[in-house]
Amino acid sequence: xRGFWREFRDFIxxxxxxxxxxxFVMGAAFGAVVNSFIFDIVMPPIGxxxxxxxxxxxxxxxxxxxxPSAEAARQAGAPAIYYGRFINNLINFLIVAFVMxxxxxxVIRMRKPKEATAPTTKECPYCKTQxxxxxxxxxxxxxxxx
Numbered sequence: 001x002r003g004f005w006r007e008f009r010d011f012i013x014x015x016x017x018x019x020x021x022x023x024f025v026m027g028a029a030f031g032a033v034v035n036s037f038i039f040d041i042v043m044p045p046i047g048x049x050x051x052x053x054x055x056x057x058x059x060x061x062x063x064x065x066x067x068p069s070a071e072a073a074r075q076a077g078a079p080a081i082y083y084g085r086f087i088n089n090l091i092n093f094l095i096v097a098f099v100m101x102x103x104x105x106x107v108i109r110m111r112k113p114k115e116a117t118a119p120t121t122k123e124c125p126y127c128k129t130q131x132x133x134x135x136x137x138x139x140x141x142x143x144x145x146x
Contacts, residue, residue, distance in 0.1 A: 030096075031096070034092060034095055034096050034099075035092060037095070038088060038091055038092045038095065039056070039088060042095075043055055043056075043088060043091070054084070055084040055087050055088050056070065056084050056085055056088055057069055057071075057084055058082070058083055058084025058085075058087070059073055059080045059081060059082045059084060060081045060083065061078050061079070061080045062078075062079040062080060062081065063079060065078055067080075070082055070084065070085070119133060120132065120133055121133055122135075124138040124140065124143065124145070125145070126138060126141050126143040127140050127141040127143070129141075131145075
């Protein structure tokens, strides 16, 4: 039994698992911020621009009943299509996807090895000092270079 707990502790302490856990927590926090941004900042002005529409309250009841709001339809258990919530979630997804694209693009650029620049100097074969690449005579030892 003691070996089991030691093995479990080693598994938990591995760097990759800890990094995944941190990424998960950061992702959840980021999701909460994005949700607040969409529902509290982005959607109200858009709703105002299209005629005081609350997108989260857009729905279509699949039956003859009528309800004053999407919440009332949900509480009544009425079969309905809540397309306003879908619009909010779609915009939320697009913003998250765009931010993830920008982050991954930046990470890929940082990881990409820099292209090697052409050398501007070479070593003199006689005195072993660095000289300009186009030199035909070494300025230090005055040797003729091939």
